[in-house]
Amino acid sequence: MFFDHAKIYVKGGDGGNGIVSYRREKYVPLGGPAGGDGGRGGDVVFVVDEGLRTLIDFRYQRHFKAKPGEQGGTKNKHGADAPDMVIKVPPGTVVRDADSGQFLGDLTQHGDRLVVARGGRGGRGNARFATAVNKAPDMAEKGEPGEERWLELELRVLADVGLVGFPSVGKSTLLAAVTRARPKVGAYHFTTLNPELGVVETSDGRGFVIADLPGLIEGAHAGHGLGHEFLRHIQRTRVIVHVIDVASVDGRDPVADFRIIERELAAYDPVLAERPRIVAANKMDLPGAADGLERFRQAYPELEVFPISGATHQGLEPLIRKLADMLDALPQEIEPQTITEDEEEHKVYRLVRKEPFTIRREGGAFIVESEELEKLVKMTNFQQFDAVKRFQRILKQRGVDDALRERGAKDGDSIRIGDMVFDFVD
Incomplete structure (x- = not known):
């Protein structure tokens, strides 16, 4: 699994x-x-x-x-x-x-x-x-x-090429056709629930990793359907392949599907809108595919479209060669756009001046909160007389005694620092 x-x-x-x-x-x-x-x-x-x-x-x-x-x-x-x-x-x-x-x-x-x-x-x-x-x-x-x-x-899956598309457009069938991977293939939606990886080998000895990613639906960027389970994996890929069903087997419109997928990718991470992409027009072996392909090309004349059939292996060799050529021209690693703005803040180092300690009243006890003093408690052996004197001396030097007096602490009041409870002595 x-x-x-x-x-x-x-x-x-x-x-x-x-x-x-x-x-x-x-x-x-x-x-x-x-x-x-x-x-x-x-x-x-x-x-x-x-x-x-x-x-x-x-x-x-x-x-x-x-x-x-x-x-x-x-x-x-x-x-x-x-x-x-x-x-x-x-x-x-x-x-x-x-x-x-x-x-x-x-x-x-x-x-x-x-x-x-x-x-x-x-x-x-x-x-x-x-x-x-x-x-x-x-x-x-x-x-x-x-x-x-x-x-x-x-x-987040590391793959050179990511296959994206609506459920049941044939992504798993395409992956099985071009690699030795054996993803689950079925005639129902969401056959693929997890990313599947395979290695493609071209006829001229080049190779790359391709990932079949779970199908998405409209609203995926907001978590609908498999939502973020899918989208975070596509961030790693260097090239995106849109797999569309030009035969409209399930009555889907390939033009509208492509538009929705593009919108979901950009909404999730604007960087994905700039990622190199090509279109694999799948199911060309079925009736009506040629008309669907022509209508798609008219809607998006600027896109490079490869007519294929994952089931009959039609048109796969030109698609694989094109992907290998695109990867050769791209850097081996994508920029770390997987790091969001809030994550990027970890690279900025700031001097944060913390209060040395805070004191609050809880019931009848005074609670002294301080990471430094709590660590001191854990590292002090209170069975040793000299260690106890050192602990008391540090509290006085840090101003804890004076602060407790200002808060109204009197002889016999309980003071707690971490797991240690002791009586205040004025």
Whole structure:
């Protein structure tokens, strides 16, 4: 089956904990602190594998967690860094943050890499906290938690040529005729529900990838019918082939069909209106096709039209040669117009000055909200006296104590930072 959507959870590895240790050797009575730092947690990294074609693997595994860094050792030994967790994805994968919708990356080439969750740094051992005042600190940091997030993956088919047209105009039959692909073919609408790919080989040794894309209907740009399920895939193709039924088997008007499809493509993405295109006038083996072809050519004299029959293979060789010639004259890769304006903003870096912390009242407790302070809570070992003093000192330096007093905090009031709850002492 073809899976082109997935939602997964990723988490970078936590940093290893630093340790409290002292140098203890014969004839060295005051060896001092020698606790090593913890190792860095592993990153979660997406890597493009050209051998993959769908996101089906993420149907069976949705949670990915990198390994944590190793704990620091005695004698100032640094804990080992954890290896990265590598997740293979197919070419054409677009990655977004599931909660914010932020665009994170567009992976198209074999070997492309994208770090989606960074591992936490290792906690510092007590050797890193020695000062002239405190030469033997009895504290060490816990490792920094790794980043975690939910991601939305979207696969946009990578093909040189895309076949577009209303349902049942013969796109699947044409694909089967020019490639070894075996798409589902039936005498009913929406036979093709997912993109089908095939490789075309010309008589002079050239080749390209062609995609049979699900049929669209009027209003597809607004999500009607298969809507966006179809249109996002056509954005990747370098050449568009309009497949029309000039025999009007289902009573459709090929002239009106072409006009509707063009309007839907332009409404979804204006760039598609500029994409090179040709017309394949299909079902020329049926009665009335010649009249339909002539009427279409009169309506669109500027278009290059190839009369064909996918069922009898009539006219396929000239069509294939023309497509190969067009692709030879085009760049190997299209510009990244698959990135919308809101996605493009990720390339603009802005300095955003955040409030260091905010305080709000909830019930009888004061809630201090700050990413920096919440991380400090997670990395502080509250079983160590020196660590507790350092935590209190940082809160005072950041102005948290004064801010709490201004908000009316008194002795014994509950203060919460992250998962930590403690009593306020004035």
